[in-house]
Amino acid sequence: MASLPDRIASFVAEHRAFALPAALLGMLVVLLVPMGPVAMDALVALNFALAALILVRASSLRAPLEFSAFPALLLGTTLFRLVINVASTRLILGAQGSTPEEVQGVAGRLIESFGRMVAGDSVVVGATVFAILVVVQFVVITKGASRMAEVAARFALDALPGRQMAIDADLASGAIDARSARRRRAELAREADFFGAMDGASRFVRGDAIAGLVITAVNVVGGMLVGVVQNGWGIAETARAITVLSIGDGLAAQVPAFVIAVAAGLVTARAGRGRSIGEELPRQVVGGPRALWMLSGFMAVLSLTPLPTVPLLVAAAVSAGLAMLVSRAGGGASASAGPGSRAAAIVEAAEPDDASVHRRAEEIGALLSIEPLEVEVGADLVELVREGDASPVLRRIESVRRQVAQDLGIVVPPVRVRDERTLPAGGYRIRIRGAAVGEGELRLGELLAMPGEGPLPGIPGIPVREPAFGLDALWIAPSLRRQAESAGCAVAAPESVLGAHFATVVRRHADELLTREHVADLLAELERRAPRLVADTVPACIRPGELQRVMQCLLRERVPVRDLEAVLEAVADASRRSRDPHALAEAARLALRRTICQQYARPDDDGRPVLACVVAGAALDALVAAGVHDGDGEPSIALVPADATRVVQA
Numbered sequence: 001m002a003s004l005p006d007r008i009a010s011f012v013a014e015h016r017a018f019a020l021p022a023a024l025l026g027m028l029v030v031l032l033v034p035m036g037p038v039a040m041d042a043l044v045a046l047n048f049a050l051a052a053l054i055l056v057r058a059s060s061l062r063a064p065l066e067f068s069a070f071p072a073l074l075l076g077t078t079l080f081r082l083v084i085n086v087a088s089t090r091l092i093l094g095a096q097g098s099t100p101e102e103v104q105g106v107a108g109r110l111i112e113s114f115g116r117m118v119a120g121d122s123v124v125v126g127a128t129v130f131a132i133l134v135v136v137q138f139v140v141i142t143k144g145a146s147r148m149a150e151v152a153a154r155f156a157l158d159a160l161p162g163r164q165m166a167i168d169a170d171l172a173s174g175a176i177d178a179r180s181a182r183r184r185r186a187e188l189a190r191e192a193d194f195f196g197a198m199d200g201a202s203r204f205v206r207g208d209a210i211a212g213l214v215i216t217a218v219n220v221v222g223g224m225l226v227g228v229v230q231n232g233w234g235i236a237e238t239a240r241a242i243t244v245l246s247i248g249d250g251l252a253a254q255v256p257a258f259v260i261a262v263a264a265g266l267v268t269a270r271a272g273r274g275r276s277i278g279e280e281l282p283r284q285v286v287g288g289p290r291a292l293w294m295l296s297g298f299m300a301v302l303s304l305t306p307l308p309t310v311p312l313l314v315a316a317a318v319s320a321g322l323a324m325l326v327s328r329a330g331g332g333a334s335a336s337a338g339p340g341s342r343a344a345a346i347v348e349a350a351e352p353d354d355a356s357v358h359r360r361a362e363e364i365g366a367l368l369s370i371e372p373l374e375v376e377v378g379a380d381l382v383e384l385v386r387e388g389d390a391s392p393v394l395r396r397i398e399s400v401r402r403q404v405a406q407d408l409g410i411v412v413p414p415v416r417v418r419d420e421r422t423l424p425a426g427g428y429r430i431r432i433r434g435a436a437v438g439e440g441e442l443r444l445g446e447l448l449a450m451p452g453e454g455p456l457p458g459i460p461g462i463p464v465r466e467p468a469f470g471l472d473a474l475w476i477a478p479s480l481r482r483q484a485e486s487a488g489c490a491v492a493a494p495e496s497v498l499g500a501h502f503a504t505v506v507r508r509h510a511d512e513l514l515t516r517e518h519v520a521d522l523l524a525e526l527e528r529r530a531p532r533l534v535a536d537t538v539p540a541c542i543r544p545g546e547l548q549r550v551m552q553c554l555l556r557e558r559v560p561v562r563d564l565e566a567v568l569e570a571v572a573d574a575s576r577r578s579r580d581p582h583a584l585a586e587a588a589r590l591a592l593r594r595t596i597c598q599q600y601a602r603p604d605d606d607g608r609p610v611l612a613c614v615v616a617g618a619a620l621d622a623l624v625a626a627g628v629h630d631g632d633g634e635p636s637i638a639l640v641p642a643d644a645t646r647v648v649q650a
Contacts, residue, residue: 409562
């Protein structure tokens with residue numbers, strides 16, 4: 001049986017969503033129902049505790065979004081203080097007694113103690129201290145925090161389009177995947193919403209400072225009228241008693257407000273990620289023993305002046321002590337590695353924090369990793385990929401990825417585009433898993449004219465081989481476009497040439513791009529649509545690795561695997577007879593017959609789809625079938641040279 005604290009903790013965890021509505025309803029009760037002195041002491045103490053908690057939390061933040069609920073909490077604490085002010089004002093103005101001394105504790109002992117501690121024997125001193133606190137909070141802290149929130153919100157909103165474009169550019173270039181892009185966009189939106197909410201919530205803090213000053217004045221004036229006119233007290237005694245209570249009430253509200261305003265400034269000033277302010281300030285302000293030694297010397301020299309000697313010498317001694325502590329801490333850290341590890345000490349000096357070490361590990365990992373799909377460009381083509389979303393090359397590559405996914409049914413991995421100095425200025429190279437599989441050269445400012453099957457037209461230009469299909473082509477000036485089109489040429493811009501070549505390479509090597517991770521993702525997606533099929537067939541009939549080889553066989557022959565449900569059903573049925581991937585691929589091909597025929601069918605003159613076929617004779621079919629052999633699980637054709645010559649000539 002769980003203990004009482006465990007049960008309480010479990011109850012709080014299960015019902016914490018009701019904490020905010022309960023707190024708001026509690027504020028409404030305090031606003032409407034008169035509170036007693038004990039209840040007021042509890043509310044004031046809770047106000048102080050909440051303010052201290054917020055300050056400690058704000059000083060330990062590593063990023064502003066770690067406290068994304070702060071604007072709403074800021075509004076809630078402001079409302080809480082105003083509710084306490086209203087409740088205490090009701091008690092102060094409704095005090096009854098024969099003398100002013102009898103009503104000192106009417107608003108609670110905390111408020112009375114605050115007033116007596118600050119005012120002491122002089123009402124003027126108390127009023128002056130209270131006025132200074134209000135002025136400092138309103139003019140310095142609150143106004144500064146409000147301005148910081150306003151500037152942060154403006155900069156966050158102004159930078160939003162550019163940062164979104166940078167995320168899209170990283171996604172298109174393959175630097176990040178789609179999941180990371182979604183996470184960054186969500187974090188970007190949360191950051192903009194946070195600073196916008198902070199800008200609005202800071203207005204409540206300034207209004208709270210003004211309201212506190214007005215409420216204190218109302219307490220003094222109203223209390224004087226009630227005491228003198230209603231209760232018949234003397235003016236001097238009434239002024240003293242009411243002023244002490246009003247100052248105590250004002251301080252009980254303004255000190256937590258001051259603390260929360262400082263916390264708001266700390267949260268807004270926390271730019272970026274990394275260490276918390278409490279960790280950064282000592283390291284950055286001190287920076288090492290040198291600054292402390294200089295400070296100690298300065299204070300020692302200053303003690304020689306007519307200024308008081310003892311405080312300055314104490315400050316110099318404290319600074320010298322801190323300098324020695326910092327020196328010992330730094331020396332101990334380096335000496336603990338031992339004399340035989342100077343390289344480790346150098347690394348620690350160059351990378352002093354955990355974030356830098358983690359970043360270096362990520363950089364080493366990036367050097368060792370191999371991109372599944374990569375496009376390298378020469379110097380002249382760099383400008384085509386530096387324009388983010390506006391880049392025609394990146395847009396074309398993204399379009400190819402979507403088109404291949406629709407046609408073949410596989411997800412093309414993100415493409416990394418980077419510059420390569422060893423390439424010609426207009427050259428590019430396409431790599432799959434680090435190996436070059438295609439390259440070409442573009443001429444910016446010109447167009448590529450491709451006549452197709454016919455000869456090159458008599459148009460001035462530079463003859464080349466079109467990189468995607470190896471056709472004869474010409475680089476021509478843009479002014480000759482109409483002339484080339486009139487001659488029956490297809491004309492393409494440089495980015496279209498690169499895009500067509502990229503699409504051809506991706507389709508040709510689609511089987512190499514299909515990994516087990518991709519197959520697992522496709523199966524997970526299919527499981528949402530057909531859970532029974534996946535449960536019955538994987539891995540009972542076919543394992544994911546075998547399914548990958550079957551799909552690779554189909555993709556190698558340009559057979560789409562978009563209908564994975566049909567592929568899996570056909571493979572599951574055929575697996576009872578054979579587990580050979582090629583035999584299973586033939587079964588899947590039969591299941592996809594309509595898709596394959598539709599892929600190659602072309603409309604005739606009447607618009608009806610017609611499939612062009614080459615039918616082999618019975619003798620040729622028998623000859624080829626007799627030469628089929630199964631070598632290492634993969635069928636191949638082995639014909640004697642004479643028969644092979646006859647087949648080629650047929």
